[in-house]
Amino acid sequence: MIIRTKQSEIYFLVADYLCTEQQWLSAANVRPKSPAEGIATRVFYCIFGGVTDVVNDYQTYYRQEFRSLWSFLYWHYLIDEDTLERIRRIYRPSQCLLYGDIRAGGDYCLGQYIMSEEGFPVVKQLLTRIYKGGKS
DSSP: OEEEOSSTTEEEEEESSOOOHHHHHHHHTOOTTSHHHHHHHHHHHHHHTTOEEHHHHIIIIITTTSSSHHHHHHHHSOOOHHHHHHHHHHOOTTSEEEEEEGGGGSOHHHHHHHTSTTHHHHHHHHHHHHHHSOOO
16 A cells, blocks of 8 residues: 655555565566556656665664654654554554655656656556565
């Protein structure tokens, strides 16, 4: 599940595992070496290229400073309470909780499309295909 924050470039991803580029391309159903494969690859790197493992950062560096993961999310990432509550409802300790900034992938124009009203549902659909299929 991908959750946008009120700052449209910032998102959190809650997933059972971190998907691979090949899983992403399979879910996108693109032909190898096609222009569509190139675009799908760029989208993958916009989303997954610069993500931060929030739980690992909290456990490794910030556990002494913040009393809980939720306090860490709120104060360290400065996210709004609505976003925090949405994450809290779906996140389970066995899952990955990743923080991303769409600009970290280095493709700003494509990043704007990914987070747009047209692009975001497509990204959500691809992630649903990947994570419904189970671990590979």
